[in-house]
Amino acid sequence: MTNAAFPQVRIVPIRMLKPRTAERLLNMLAGITGIRRMMIHGPGLPKIVPYGPARGSPNPHSDRRAIHVGDAEIALSLQVGEVILEVEDASVIEEIRSLCDGFFVKFPYRLQEGRFMKTAPTLVDYAKYGPDADTTLIGLADPRNGESPVIIRTEQ
């Protein structure tokens, strides 16, 4: 079980990020030791038009593409609005803050501390993953779309 005592922060830029910028930001964050879990959040970009008169037709979108973070490839299916992080302790937050201060130069951002990510499985998670689910992965991916979280290994 993930310890609820681990601090969580979220990075909220004033503009939503393009894949290239998101890739740079995530790679910068991946270099920090002490980040336990990371989640990107934002409005979705479906492959198929989900409703309306054009329902079912393909939906080409230049922001829905794969990015590389560390050694992993992440297929972005959303526009990056915020990055939620769970860290080991408060000192990591300061490191994130100092790196983000240098990163967001064209537009401002906010670093907020709070609870933004699940720390215990909910009923939906139980129904989807069962009683023996790996609780460190709970809440990192939408249980409905069948995609699992990506594990990033960085050379330390």
Added chain:
Amino acid sequence: MAYKPQYGPGTSIVAENRRKQMNPGQKLEKVRSVTDEDIVLILGHRAPGSAYPSAHPSLAEQQEPDCPMRKLVKPTEGAQAGDRVRYIQFADSMFNAPSQPYQRTYTEMYRFRGIDPGTLSGRQIVECRERDLEKYAKDLIETEMFDPALVGIRGATVHGHSLRLAEDGMMFDMLQRNVLGEDGIVKYVKNQIGEPLDRAVAVGKPMDQKWLKAHTTIYHSLVGTAYRDDTEYVEYVQRIHSLRTKYGFMPKEE
């Protein structure tokens, strides 16, 4: 004395812009030019150059009942020809877009004939006869009521008006109907319901922040004019709110 509409209260630039858009006596500044064919492509109701499909025979061909109202009201061009009723729908960003759903409806009711607008929080649709629609759509797109980045022509899947803008200043669109090119010009690559177009339709460059702030019709304390700074507007709305609330008790103004 003849009644002269005041259109709205307020002393701020936002209030001024609202009155300007609503007042049919004021000519709206033309900012860009889009061809008739481009409009037809974006609307996606018929193929460019094809005849207007009709819903009924033209009024000249059919027998009209003897009705005093019909003698009084001259039909619009589209109604005269018996066109189908079609629509255009706009989504306007809250980050200083030049028009907003309610504002659009007020403006259209003052300026256009034979329309049926529908107003929602983040989008506004206007329905009318097809050839009237193309004429009105041209007005709405070419004048200062439109901004290529902050206003979306979206028949369906409109989500985005209240979201943060993208890095390049474009309002979020799940279907990416309009894209900002390398040359700084916004082009529509899909029609308003999200079907890909055979060719991209250019609608011009996004306006700069200064222009948007000077032409917007929305109050926004962070990026534009704060509502509470317009004391006359606040006073007016408070008065209406107060009178509406007290109405059941038969209020009497001193």
